[in-house]
Amino acid sequence: MAAVQGEKVPDTFSAIPKFDGGGMSIRFWLTLPVFLMGAAAFAQYPERPIRLIVAYPPGGGTDVTARTIVGKLSEGIGKQLVIDNRSGAGSMIGTELVAKAAPDGYTLLMSDTTFGIVPGLYPKVPYDTLRDFQPVSQVTSVPVGLVVNPGVPARSVKELVALARAKPGGLNFGSGGVGTPVHMAGELLKIAAKIDIVHIPYKGAGPAFTDLLGGHFQMMFPTLQSAVPHIKSGRLRLLALTTEKRSSAFPDTPTMDEAGVPGVIAVAWFGMHAPRATPKAVVARLHAEVVKVLQDPVIRQRFESEGADIVGSTPEQFSSFVANEITKWTKVVKEAGIKAE
Numbered sequence: 001m002a003a004v005q006g007e008k009v010p011d012t013f014s015a016i017p018k019f020d021g022g023g024m025s026i027r028f029w030l031t032l033p034v035f036l037m038g039a040a041a042f043a044q045y046p047e048r049p050i051r052l053i054v055a056y057p058p059g060g061g062t063d064v065t066a067r068t069i070v071g072k073l074s075e076g077i078g079k080q081l082v083i084d085n086r087s088g089a090g091s092m093i094g095t096e097l098v099a100k101a102a103p104d105g106y107t108l109l110m111s112d113t114t115f116g117i118v119p120g121l122y123p124k125v126p127y128d129t130l131r132d133f134q135p136v137s138q139v140t141s142v143p144v145g146l147v148v149n150p151g152v153p154a155r156s157v158k159e160l161v162a163l164a165r166a167k168p169g170g171l172n173f174g175s176g177g178v179g180t181p182v183h184m185a186g187e188l189l190k191i192a193a194k195i196d197i198v199h200i201p202y203k204g205a206g207p208a209f210t211d212l213l214g215g216h217f218q219m220m221f222p223t224l225q226s227a228v229p230h231i232k233s234g235r236l237r238l239l240a241l242t243t244e245k246r247s248s249a250f251p252d253t254p255t256m257d258e259a260g261v262p263g264v265i266a267v268a269w270f271g272m273h274a275p276r277a278t279p280k281a282v283v284a285r286l287h288a289e290v291v292k293v294l295q296d297p298v299i300r301q302r303f304e305s306e307g308a309d310i311v312g313s314t315p316e317q318f319s320s321f322v323a324n325e326i327t328k329w330t331k332v333v334k335e336a337g338i339k340a341e
Contacts, residue, residue: 045105045282046079052272054110055094056087059206060176061223065139065270066110068302072293077285081108087204090118090177090340092126099127103277105286109133111273113181116322120330121179122340129326134283135318136272137290140308142223143243144185144266145253147236152218157240157259160219164195172198172217176205178340184329185221185242185266187336189256192263212236223268224249224307242266249307269311269325271318283315 052070054063066083074080086094091114101107109115111133119129127133146157154160164171175183178201190197200217202208205226212220213235221242228249230236240259241247256264272290274283291312293299303310313321332338 045285046077048106049080049082050077050105051084051107052081052110053094053098053107054083054085055091055114056176057085057204057206059209059226060204061142061226061268062110062112062270063206064226065112065142065308069139069290069293069299072296072299073289076289076292083110090114090122090179092118092122096126098273098275099132101275103134103275103279105274105278105282107275108136108286109273111271111322113268113325114177114179115271115273116325117179117181117184117329117333119326120333121338130319130323132276133273134276134278135315135322136274136283136286137315138269138271138311138313138318138321139290139294140225140270140303140310142225142268142270142306142308143241143247144181144221144268145224145227145231145241145250146185146189146219146221146239146256147212147227147231148219148239149212149215149217150234150237151215152237154239155237157254157256157261160239161193161195161261164193164197168196169198171219172200173219173221174200174202174208174212174217175220176208177201177203179333179338180205181223181266181268182208182221184332184338185264186219187338188242188264188266188332189221189261191336192256193261221266225268225303228306247307249305269321271311271313287315 052066054066056062063085070081070083086097095109098107098109115129118125148154154163173186175186182205183199186199205222208220211217213230224247227236231238238250238253240254240256242256242264244265246253246255294310294312300310
């Protein structure tokens with residue numbers, strides 16, 4: 001029967017008399033099948049391939065991390081995870097794509113340090129970093145290193161700083177884009193050492209590496225994970241690490257503090273996020289599989305050989321971590337006067 005305008009339409013279930021069914025109303029028993037159907041649907045997850053968005057071109061730390069875990073993760077979850085590189089706008093293009101994707105667990109984001117930097121750097125961000133995403137787990141924490149092209153006549157941080165002071169504006173450092181940890185580390189060095197070096201942003205660490213190796217600029221602060229092959233081959237020279245302690249992968253490399261430039265601390269991290277409304281059952285499944293992959297001896301050995309520390313945090317721990325990252329980097333952006341380009 002149609003309701004008269006202004007008349008309150010009664011709850012369909014409210015007209016059904018309640019009965020004592022072990023302390024539960026008939027309304028519960030009528031709605032129970034709906035919940036069970038939903039739970040059954042989630043239990044079948046995943047039923048098709050999953051897209052893992054990397055908001056950068058191939059070759060950078062985020063892409064390397066994703067490719068390290070994607071094979072084992074596909075095996076564990078029972079469906080293929082396909083990496084989809086969607087770069088641009090300081091990682092916001094790929095990140096926004098995930099924020100607005102259907103919250104069904106079939107579109108995920110390989111998040112990184114920039115995820116916590118963007119909110120304090122750009123006046124307008126097309127998503128809310130804390131509200132529009134559901135954390136799955138932090139995967140690793142990775143040291144950042146200061147590397148130079150072998151053609152640069154500097155074999156220590158002290159020599160590099162002296163070279164920069166002798167030629168103000170004469171040395172360039174590249175990065176995978178404004179606001180990336182690779183960029184922020186360079187800005188911290190400028191402030192701490194009081195030198196004038198020029199930032200050259202690229203659309204991802206991969207293209208930046210290509211030009212650094214080609215001698216088109218002199219220095220960079222990449223994650224060790226992405227730089228290890230070039231360091232070991234001698235195509236890049238590692239001068240120092242922007243960490244509080246030395247890395248087991250490069251025990252002879254000093255920290256920036258030990259090299260005489262204190263205060264340059266920048267550690268990269270990588271993790272996984274899903275759209276905010278992704279069902280808890282799906283997030284729990286993804287988290288369990290990520291942790292399982294990180295316990296695999298082969299995966300652990302590979303990460304550790306590249307200087308990466310394995311994390312595998314809970315969604316709740318990762319949520320708190322990201323919130324703290326946003327606070328920290330927003331302060332750095334303001335103090336350094338960094339402007340989005």
